[in-house]
Amino acid sequence: MEIKFGTSGWRDVIADGFTFHQVRICTQAIADHLNSQNHKGGIVLGSDTRFLSRQFMQASAEILAGNGIKTFLCVRDTPTPVISFEILRRKAAGGINFTASHNPPEYQGLKFSPAWGGPALPETTSDIERRANDLAKGGKYLRIDFEEAKNRGLVEEIDPRENYLSNLKTKxxxxxxxxxxxxxxxxxxxxxxxxxxxxxxxxxxxxxxxxxxxxxxxxxxxxxxxxxxxxxxxxxxxxxxxxxxxxxxxxxxxxxxxxxxxxxxxEPNQILGMLLDHLKGTRGWGGGVARSVATTHLVDAVARFHNLEVFETPVGFKYIGELISQD
Known part of the structure; x- marks a missing residue:
């Protein structure tokens, strides 16, 4: 079954499209992508609370270890924003997060974030997707047993909670x-x-x-x-x-x-309007405002009031991330 990355990574039904074999193939594709770009710094590996999340993380860590890439494996289920923070804090090459976000329980997902912490940009996910589907036609993945990888120092278990909450208190x-x-x-x-x-x-x-x-x-x-x-x-x-x-x-x-x-x-759209007004009016933030085509035009009204430029993107935060990376 083909691996396809959407707006927030690859998602599929557990034991149908989302299997251990597919996870290993996708992780090998990520490892190949990272090695082709000569990225250093290791990978932060986390998950949400879905079925088999821990086991999928370990399977992914085995493949990364087989490719000589160290993983920082979260010891418990971890919020996506915390994984992004930990990528930046450790200056990691990126992160792999096993999550299907708000999808029904039978779904699982794999989301790759590059070194800047946000969702991978389209050119990155397209490269990983191509590599994964090529591997699925008969390629091989490299693998080291999880316990052996730990013994070699290629897997380090971490708890990013305290660092994240401490940083939050400064903001x-x-x-x-x-x-x-x-x-x-x-x-x-x-x-x-x-x-x-x-x-x-x-x-x-x-x-x-x-x-x-x-x-x-x-x-x-x-x-x-x-x-x-x-x-x-x-x-x-x-x-x-x-x-x-x-x-x-x-x-x-x-x-x-x-x-x-x-x-x-x-509605979250109402909150976004209030948040923008607070960030500009109270906190004094400058710069433009990016929103997806599906986001309320209330944001535009608040932006006009504060003389801020608005940028519209397709649905998916990775497109807003692309704007940020170009700034």
């Missing part, structure tokens, strides 16, 4: 948050933000309650997507227990949903 005014003493309901949706979002909010003095915060590859029978249709139980609890705000994240914690007092759901 957010937690004193302002502490002064509010907000009563917050956090919903990781059985995903990777467990022990991240709830932990740091408690640390700064918020009254935090958490729901759906244990490991469940079935995601409670729902899609792990923080949309209004998938968090009705959270909306009901917001009303019943009088929370000030509700914060939900998807399976790999790179999407969010926000609820106001009484359980009113705010």
């Amino acid at each position: 957010i005014n937690f004193n302002k948050i502490r002064e509010t003493s907000l009563k917050i309901l956090v919903n990781p949706m059985y995903g990777t933000s467990r022990g991240y979002l709830d932990s740091i909010l408690r640390e700064v003095g918020c009254r935090v309650s958490v729901m759906n915060d244990h490991l469940d590859p079935y995601f409670g029978g729902f899609r792990p997507e923080p949309s209004e249709s998938e968090i009705s139980d959270m909306m009901a609890r917001m009303k019943e227990e009088n929370f000030d705000i509700g914060l939900a994240t998807d399976g790999d914690a790179d999407r969010f949903g926000i609820l106001d007092v009484g359980g009113k759901f705010f």
